[in-house]
Amino acid sequence: MSWAFPAINGSLPAEEGGPRNLPGSTKAYTPQQIDDLSNPPDWYPDEHAPAPQIVQHGHAGALACGACHLMSGEGHPESAGLTGFTAEYIIRQMADFKSGARKDAARMNGIAKELSDEETRQAGEWFATLKPTVWTKVMEAATVPKTFVGQGRMRFALAAGGTEPIGNRIITLPQDQSKATKRDPHSGFIAYVPPGSIAKGEALIKGGSGKTIACNICHGDSLKGLGNVPRLAGLHPIYVARQLFLFRDGTRNGGDAQLMKKPVAQLTDEDIVAIAAYVGSLSPVK
Incomplete structure (x- = not known):
């Protein structure tokens, strides 16, 4: 079952610097900015309500939520999609990550311990507003x-x-x-x-x-x-x-x-x- 818990065993070729763009977006980010897990790109900010600080900007040991879960909330395979979940459910899972009852040593246990209850509440309520898509x-x-x-x-x-x-x-x-x-x-x-x-x-x-x-x-x-x-x-x-x-x-x-x-x-x-x-x-x- 190791395939379900991916661990890095290779790398993509290094990219040249310079801004990157996406269709329909007015934003531009360099590869370094895209990979800044404390300040993830928000390519289409008009598609969601203004995000709480912790979703868009991390601090100390807490990475920005939007880095792994994306600003759409759909997430990448190594993380999780959060769209369609209630705020109460998300907040409850964060409490389990903080206590260690739910384990993800690579990311979520450490992040949950760094967040205040207010940050967790704000993030949970914001993600709960996002609608799921066929992803x-x-x-x-x-x-x-x-x-x-x-x-x-x-x-x-x-x-x-x-x-x-x-x-x-x-x-x-x-x-x-x-x-x-x-x-x-x-x-x-x-x-x-x-x-x-x-x-x-x-x-x-x-x-x-x-x-x-x-x-x-x-x-x-x-x-x-x-x-x-x-x-x-x-x-x-x-x-x-x-x-x-x-x-x-x-x-x-x-x-x-x-x-x-x-x-x-x-x-x-x-x-x-x-x-x-x-x-x-x-x-x-x-």
């Missing part, structure tokens, strides 16, 4: 491009090309590598999943085989969320798989996680990949 295209494939994990723990296709069997993995790549590395909030991802996994996942989430509990009981009939229970529809499949692994092994152990212990207890790695593939393939748009 990841899920495709079944027996073979996938050979890849490496580069900057930002994002996966990229090897320049030399080549393919390999997908195995029991979810391989997520940018739809447009150049735009993704610019933190373009309009350019999403492709998640390659094993053949047959979407149909298998659909059967499982409906309670098939008696291995788990039907997900719609808590997450809503369309899996777009129900009250403070988060949406599953349209989330990064690799993120969903990562969380199911963490629920199963007890690493994610906050209050909400207690409700997930029984649903994941009998799931195999293959089941988890299938469930993640299916829910990721659903439209999150209400």
Whole structure:
């Protein structure tokens, strides 16, 4: 399951300096500015309400929220999409990161400890105003491009090309590598999943085989969320798989996680990949 927890093992060629642009944006940022995790680019500021300071500008050990989750809230595969979540749910997760009940040593545990309660509240309420979009295209494939994990723990296709069997993995790549590395909030991802996994996942989430509990009981009939229970529809499949692994092994152990212990207890790695593939393939748009 190491594929679900990407670790850097390569790098993209160094870019020349100079401003970069995106279609429809009046903004320009250099590569150094784009990669400044305390001051991420906001390519389309008119598409959202004014952001709280902590979303757009980090401090001390707290990176700006918009660096990883983007100013659209859709996030990159190594982080999480936050659109469609309630403020209460986001605030509760931050409390679990701060206490250590939910673990992400690479980023969120340290960030949560640096934030004040007011900063957390402001960020949660702001992200809760953002609407989800279709951000990841899920495709079944027996073979996938050979890849490496580069900057930002994002996966990229090897320049030399080549393919390999997908195995029991979810391989997520940018739809447009150049735009993704610019933190373009309009350019999403492709998640390659094993053949047959979407149909298998659909059967499982409906309670098939008696291995788990039907997900719609808590997450809503369309899996777009129900009250403070988060949406599953349209989330990064690799993120969903990562969380199911963490629920199963007890690493994610906050209050909400207690409700997930029984649903994941009998799931195999293959089941988890299938469930993640299916829910990721659903439209999150209400």
